[in-house]
Amino acid sequence: MSSTIVSLPDQSTARIPKTNFITKENGLLSWLLTGDHKRIAVLYLISITFFFAIGGALAGLIRLELLTPQTDLMATDTYNKVFTMHGVIMVFLFLVPSVPATLGNFLIPIMIGAKDLALPKINLLSWYLYVVGGILVIYTMASGGVDTGWTFTTPLSTHYVNTNVMSTGLAVFIAGFSSIFTGLNFIVTLHKMRCPGMTWFRLPLFCWAHYAASILMVLGTPVLAIAIVLIALERTVGIGVFDPAKGGDPLLFQHLFWFYSHPAVYIMILPGMGVISETISTFSRKRVFGYTAVAFSSVAIAVFGFFVWAHHMFIMGISNYAVLVFSLLTMLVAVPSAIKIFNWTFTLYKGSITFETPMLYSFGFMGLFTIGGMTGVFLGASGTDIHLTETYFIVAHFHFVMVGGMLMAFLAGIHFWWPKITGRMYPEKISQLAAVVTFIGFNLTFFPQFILGTLGMPRRYAAYPPEFQVLNVFSTAGATILGVGYLLPILYLTWSLKYGEIAGNNPWQATGLEWQIQSPPLTENFIETPIMDHEAYDYEWLERQKATEVASVG
Amino acid sequence: MSDSPAIANGAVAADHHEHPAYQRHHFHSVEQQADTTNFAMWLFLLTEIMFFGGLFTAYLIFRNWYYPAFVEASHQLNIFWGTANTAVLISSSFTMAMGVWSAEMRRKGTLVLCLVLTFILGLIFLGIKTIEYSEKIEKHHVPGFHYSLQSFTNPASDPEIYKEYHDKPMALDMARHTELYFFLYFAMTGMHALHMIIGIAILGFMILRARAGAYTTGHVTFVENFGLYWHFVDIIWIFLFPLLYLISRHQ
Amino acid sequence: MSEQTEHAAHEQAQHGEHEHHITPPVVYVVIFVTLLVFTALTVGASYIEMGVFNPIVALAIGVVKATLVVLFFMGVKYSTKLTKLTVFAGLFTFMALIGMTLADYFSRAWGRW
Numbered sequence: 001m002s003s004t005i006v007s008l009p010d011q012s013t014a015r016i017p018k019t020n021f022i023t024k025e026n027g028l029l030s031w032l033l034t035g036d037h038k039r040i041a042v043l044y045l046i047s048i049t050f051f052f053a054i055g056g057a058l059a060g061l062i063r064l065e066l067l068t069p070q071t072d073l074m075a076t077d078t079y080n081k082v083f084t085m086h087g088v089i090m091v092f093l094f095l096v097p098s099v100p101a102t103l104g105n106f107l108i109p110i111m112i113g114a115k116d117l118a119l120p121k122i123n124l125l126s127w128y129l130y131v132v133g134g135i136l137v138i139y140t141m142a143s144g145g146v147d148t149g150w151t152f153t154t155p156l157s158t159h160y161v162n163t164n165v166m167s168t169g170l171a172v173f174i175a176g177f178s179s180i181f182t183g184l185n186f187i188v189t190l191h192k193m194r195c196p197g198m199t200w201f202r203l204p205l206f207c208w209a210h211y212a213a214s215i216l217m218v219l220g221t222p223v224l225a226i227a228i229v230l231i232a233l234e235r236t237v238g239i240g241v242f243d244p245a246k247g248g249d250p251l252l253f254q255h256l257f258w259f260y261s262h263p264a265v266y267i268m269i270l271p272g273m274g275v276i277s278e279t280i281s282t283f284s285r286k287r288v289f290g291y292t293a294v295a296f297s298s299v300a301i302a303v304f305g306f307f308v309w310a311h312h313m314f315i316m317g318i319s320n321y322a323v324l325v326f327s328l329l330t331m332l333v334a335v336p337s338a339i340k341i342f343n344w345t346f347t348l349y350k351g352s353i354t355f356e357t358p359m360l361y362s363f364g365f366m367g368l369f370t371i372g373g374m375t376g377v378f379l380g381a382s383g384t385d386i387h388l389t390e391t392y393f394i395v396a397h398f399h400f401v402m403v404g405g406m407l408m409a410f411l412a413g414i415h416f417w418w419p420k421i422t423g424r425m426y427p428e429k430i431s432q433l434a435a436v437v438t439f440i441g442f443n444l445t446f447f448p449q450f451i452l453g454t455l456g457m458p459r460r461y462a463a464y465p466p467e468f469q470v471l472n473v474f475s476t477a478g479a480t481i482l483g484v485g486y487l488l489p490i491l492y493l494t495w496s497l498k499y500g501e502i503a504g505n506n507p508w509q510a511t512g513l514e515w516q517i518q519s520p521p522l523t524e525n526f527i528e529t530p531i532m533d534h535e536a537y538d539y540e541w542l543e544r545q546k547a548t549e550v551a552s553v554g
Numbered sequence: 555m556s557d558s559p560a561i562a563n564g565a566v567a568a569d570h571h572e573h574p575a576y577q578r579h580h581f582h583s584v585e586q587q588a589d590t591t592n593f594a595m596w597l598f599l600l601t602e603i604m605f606f607g608g609l610f611t612a613y614l615i616f617r618n619w620y621y622p623a624f625v626e627a628s629h630q631l632n633i634f635w636g637t638a639n640t641a642v643l644i645s646s647s648f649t650m651a652m653g654v655w656s657a658e659m660r661r662k663g664t665l666v667l668c669l670v671l672t673f674i675l676g677l678i679f680l681g682i683k684t685i686e687y688s689e690k691i692e693k694h695h696v697p698g699f700h701y702s703l704q705s706f707t708n709p710a711s712d713p714e715i716y717k718e719y720h721d722k723p724m725a726l727d728m729a730r731h732t733e734l735y736f737f738l739y740f741a742m743t744g745m746h747a748l749h750m751i752i753g754i755a756i757l758g759f760m761i762l763r764a765r766a767g768a769y770t771t772g773h774v775t776f777v778e779n780f781g782l783y784w785h786f787v788d789i790i791w792i793f794l795f796p797l798l799y800l801i802s803r804h805q
Numbered sequence: 806m807s808e809q810t811e812h813a814a815h816e817q818a819q820h821g822e823h824e825h826h827i828t829p830p831v832v833y834v835v836i837f838v839t840l841l842v843f844t845a846l847t848v849g850a851s852y853i854e855m856g857v858f859n860p861i862v863a864l865a866i867g868v869v870k871a872t873l874v875v876l877f878f879m880g881v882k883y884s885t886k887l888t889k890l891t892v893f894a895g896l897f898t899f900m901a902l903i904g905m906t907l908a909d910y911f912s913r914a915w916g917r918w
Contacts (some may be wrong), residue, residue: 607902610909
C-alpha cells in the first residue's frame with residue numbers, strides 16, 4: 001500500500017506545456033482586460049491574498065492588545081477600529097470571495113466542459129468592483145478607520161460615531177455587487193453551459209456547492225445593499241428611519257443587515273464544503289457517499305439559511321414569538337450541514353486514505369467545522385444564547401467555522417488545484433508541516449475563547465478583568481503559531497512557481513474533467529467539447545482511461 | 555432548430571466554424587447565447603426585487619405604526635399626477651412589448667417607432683415626477699431639509715388639500731412621523747426614478763442601434779432583455795402607486 | 806418533412822430549447838386596456854370606505870396588474886420552466902423577507918411611539 005497517490009511525470013523530461021492560458025498572451029493589459037475565467041481567478045487570488053494579509057495583521061494587533069487586561073497597546077477607540085476593519089476585510093474582502101472567485105471561477109467552466117463562464121465580461125467587472133471596494137477600504141483605514149464593528153449596528157453607526165461609516169458602507173456596497181455578479185454568472189453557467197452528457201447529477205459536488213452559494217449571493221446581497229443605502233441616507237439626511245427619537249426603529253437595520261449576513265455565512269462556507277467533497281473523495285480513492293444527499297443538502301442549506309437570520313438578534317428586542325420561531329428554524333438548518341459531515345465520514349470509511357496536504361486540511365476542516373457547527377446549535381437555542389451572546393463564545397464559534405472550517409477548506413483547495421493552475425507541485429513536506437502548525441495554532445488560539453465566553457468575557461472589549469488573562473495569553477500564543485502556519489504557504493507556494501516539480505495532467509489521479517486536460521490549461525480549456533459519459537467520482541472509469549492512455553508531457 | 559427564424563428566412567445556417575458576428579466564442583450556438591443572456595437578465599431582476607424589498611419592508615412597518623400620519627401625508631400627493639404617471643408607465647410597457655414584437659417580426663420601422671414612444675413616455679413620467687417633486691420642495695416636505703409640519707398640525711393652512719379631505723389637525727408627535735412617510739416616498743420613488751433614468755439612457759442607445767438595423771436581423775436578445783427590465787420597473791410603480799398615493803382618499 | 810420537424814422537436818427537447826412564442830399584438834392591446842381599467846378601479850376603490858379591506862383591495866388589484874405584466878408583457882406564460890421557477894424564487898424570497906420581518910413587528914408590544 002503506497003503512502004501517497006501522487007503520480008508525477010518523469011521530471012527529467014517533463015516540461016510545462018508551452019501553450020497555456022498564462023503564456024497565451026503577454027502584457028499587463030492582456031491580464032487586466034481579459035475575459036478568460038482562469039486569468040480572472042488568478043487576479044482574484046492575488047488580490048484576496050493581499051487583503052487577507054492586511055486582515056491578518058489586524059488580527060495580530062487585536063491579539064497583541066489582549067495579552068494584557070489593560071488597554072496599553074492602543075486606545076479603546078483605536079481597538080474598536082482595529083477589530084472593525086479586521087471584520088470588514090476578512091468577511092467582505094476575503095471569506096465571501098475566497099473559494100468562489102478563485103477556485104470557482106477557475107474550475108467551474110472546466111468541470112462542466114465549457115470554454116468559459118456564461119458572461120466573461122461580467123466576470124471581469126466583478127473583479128474590478130472587488131478591487132474598487134478594496135481600495136475604498138484601504139482609503140477608510142488611511143483616513144482613520146471605522147469603529148462600529150463590521151455589523152454597523154444602528155443607532156451607533158448612524159448617530160453616534162464620527163468615523164468613516166460612509167466610505168466603508170460604499171466599499172461594502174460595491175464589493176457586494178462584485179459578489180452578486182459572480183453568483184449570477186455561476187448560476188447561469190451551471191444551467192446553460194454544461195457539455196453534452198453532463199447532467200445535473202453528474203456534476204462534481206464542488207459545482208453543486210457553488211450553485212447553492214450563488215443563489216444566496218444573488219438573493220441575499222441586494223438586501224445588504226439597501227441596508228447600507230438606508231444607513232447612508234440616515235447619516236446624511238437624518239430622516240429618522242433608524243432613530244427612535246424620530247419614530248424610527250434601529251432594529252429595522254438589523255433585520256435587513258442580518259437577512260443578508262446570515263446567508264452570507266453560508267455563502268462563505270458552502271464553496272469550502274464543495275472543496276472538501278472533492279478532496280475527501282480523491283484522497284480516499286472513493287466516490288462521495290450519498291452524492292444526492294450531499295447535493296440536495298447544499299441547496300437545503302441555502303434555502304433554510306434564509307429563514308434564520310434573527311438568531312443574531314435574540315437579545316435586541318425582537319418579540320418573544322420571533323425568538324421562538326427563529327430558534328426552532330435555526331435547529332433545522334444544522335441538519336443539512338450535519339448530513340454532509342456524515343456523508344464525508346462514510347466516504348472515508350473503507351477508503352484508501354492517504355495524507356497529502358489537501359487531505360490534512362480536509363481532516364482539520366471536518367473536526368473543526370463540526371465543533372464550530374455544534375456550538376452554533378448551542379447558540380441557536382435562545383436560552384443559552386442569552387447567556388453566551390456578545391461574549392467570546394460567539395467569537396470562538398464563528399472563528400471555528402470560518403477559520404477552522406472555511407479557511408482550511410480554502411487552503412485545501414489551493415493546494416489541491418495548485419498543480420492544475422500553475423503546472424507545478426508545491427513542496428509536500430513543508431506544506432504538511434504548515435498544515436499541522438496551522439491546526440495546532442488554531443486550536444490554541446480559539447479553543448480558550450470558548451471557555452472565556454462561558455466565563456463571561458465580553459467581545460469587542462480592549463480591556464478585561466484580570467482573571468481572564470491566562471486564557472488570553474494562550475490565545476495570543478496560538479495566534480502567533482497560526483500566523484506562521486499561514487505565512488508558510490505564501491512563501492513556499494511562491495517558491496514552487498519556479499522550483500516546484502512539474503505536475504502533469506493528473507498528479508492526484510483524480511476524476512473530474514479538470515484533471516483530464518493539461519496543467520496549466522489552455523485558454524479555451526478543451527481542444528474539443530468533451531462528452532460526459534460517466535458519473536462523477538467514477539474511479540473505475542479512471543482506471544480504464546489510464547490503461548488506454550499514452551503518457552506524454554510537454 | 556429548423557424553426558428558428560434565421561433558417562426560416564433563408565439566412566446562412568450556423569455550422570461548426572461559421573457563426574454570426576454577434577455570437578460570442580464560448581457559446582456553441584446563438585440559441586444558447588440568447589437563452590443564457592435571457593436567464594441572466596431574469597436573475598438580475600431577482601436582485602432588483604430583493605433590493606426594493608428592503609424599502610417595502612420599511613414602508614409596511616412604518617405605515618402600520620403611524621397610520622394616521624401616513625394617511626394625511628399621502629393626501630399631499632396629487633392623485634391626478636399619480637394616476638397620469640401610472641397610465642403613462644403602463645402605456646410605455648405596452649409600447650415596449652410592441653417593440654419586442656416588432657424586433658421579432660423584423661419590422662425595423664415599427665421597432666424604432668415603439669422604442670421612441672417608450673422613450674418619450676419615460677421622459678413624460680420623469681417630467682411629471684419633477685413637477686411633483688418641486689411641489690414637495692416648495693411646501694418644505696423634503697425630509698431633512700427644513701421639513702415643515704405646518705400642513706399637518708394645521709391642515710387649514712393648505713387650502714387645496716384641506717378642501718378635498720378636511721383632515722383634522724394632528725398632534726405634534728404623530729405629525730412628526732409624516733417625515734418618515736416622505737422619506738419613504740422620496741427613497742422609493744427616487745430609487746424607481748433612478749432606474750427609469752438608466753432605462754431611458756439605454757433606450758436612447760437602443761434607438762440608434764435599432765435605426766441601424768441591429769435588432770431586426772434575428773438577434774433580438776438585447777431588446778427582449780431590456781424589455782424585461784422595463785416591465786420590471788413598471789411593476790415596481792404598480793405597487794408604489796397604491797401604497798404611496800392611495801392609502802386612504804375617503805373621508 | 807414530418808420526420809424533420811420531429812427530429813427538430815426531439816433536438817429541441819434534448820438541448821432543453823424552447824419554442825419561441827411570439828405574442829400577437831392584440832393580446833398586448835387587451836392586457837394594456839385591462840391594466841388601465843384596473844388602475845381606474847384602484848383609484849376609485851381608494852375613495853370608498855371599506856375599513857380593513859382598503860389595503861387588501863389595493864394590494865390585490867396591484868397583484869393582478871403585476872401578474873398580467875409578468876405573464877404577458879414579460880412572456881412568462883409561455884416561458885421555460887426555468888424562467889417560471891426563477892420568478893417564483895424571487896417572489897418567495899421577497900415574501901420571506903417581508904413576512905418574517907413583519908411577523909416580528911406585529912408580535913411586538915413596544916415600538917408604537
